[in-house]
Amino acid sequence: MSEFTLHIGNKAYSSWSLRGWLACKLAGIDFREEVHDMGAPDWSTFVRSISPSARVPVLRHGEITVWESLAIGDYLADLFPKAGLWPEDRAARAEARAISAEMHAGFTALRSSMWMNTRRRFPGRGRNPGSLADIARIVAIWEEARRRFGAGGPYLFGSRITLADAMYAPVVARFVTWEPDLPAGAKAYVAAVWEHPAVVEWRKAAEAEPWLITKYETPGP
Ligand SMILES: N[C@@H](CCC(=O)N[C@@H](CS)C(=O)NCC(=O)O)C(=O)O
Structure with a gap:
């Protein structure tokens, strides 16, 4: 029996659960979900x-x-330093932690207007000054991380997917659902994370889930 148990919510809707679950996957641990x-x-x-x-x-x-979710990632990074959950380079690690903390603490307009529902598509909906401002900041964060540290691969810090990508994975899912206008670089990043094997595993499980929460099934204006 695994020594780790992760409790999570509906895979279709629970964005914070996706972050904690990805942290476990990236750590490579055997865990019971x-x-x-x-x-x-x-x-x-x-x-x-x-x-x-x-x-x-x-x-x-x-x-x-x-x-x-962020504490779960840090706990696993402490336990499994060789898993490379945070980038190895100190400057990259500082940026990864800062943007993860920013995600953890903010973007409430985006979160309330464009919630996560990996099973649905609501193109063009959910746009308002608050959500658009959050999206502009997220795109700037992604561009900066990729420009400074991401040259070696498709993720924020290059070829290795990190906790920073895990923190932004539910944003990627939101962008797939709500299809805001994005520049080419952000679109490529969305595609890379959406097609990561762990994210594919999560969304397939979400498709198979029997539960429905009505308030997440109908888009607002
Ligand atoms: N800051 C928390 C947020 C956790 C959170 O809000 N989780 C949601 C699910 S996505 C939840 O448990 N909602 C249940 C409820 O509000 O009753 C984290 O990073 O884990």
């Missing part, structure tokens, strides 16, 4: 029983409980 329906009638009671913050993802490792 427990996927829970966030639309279940007893969800709010249930999530309190598994998570100190009443949110997913949550990683359990023996007696240790780690919540918050």
Whole structure:
């Protein structure tokens, strides 16, 4: 039996779960995943029983409980330094951590107007001044990371996918669903992350999920 258990929400909708799950995948650990329906009638009671913050993802490792997607990534980076979850170069690592923290703390307009639903396409919807400003900042972040550190491959820091890419993977999923206008470089980055084998595995599992949460199925204006 695996020593790690990751509790996550619906793969179709739970963007923070995708971040924590990708961190486990990138660390290369054998982990048991427990996927829970966030639309279940007893969800709010249930999530309190598994998570100190009443949110997913949550990683359990023996007696240790780690919540918050970024903390899960850092915990695994500490445990498995050879996995290269953060870039090796110090300047690249600093930038990777900064943009991951920025993602973790912000972009609320994008998150509320263009939520993650890996199974649906809502092209052209969800555009408003707040979401468009968030998208402009994200595109600038991606361009800067790729210009400074990404020359060797398709990801933000080159050929190796890192926790920074994991933090932005749900944004990639949102861009596939909502199809905002993007420059060519951002489009290429979206395609690379969307086709990463772990992301493909996640979205195939999302397709097979039996649950539906109605509020995520209908786009706003
Ligand atoms: N900052 C947290 C956010 C976690 C979060 O908001 N998770 C959502 C799922 S995507 C959740 O658990 N929602 C359940 C609820 O609000 O009841 C992280 O990085 O893990």
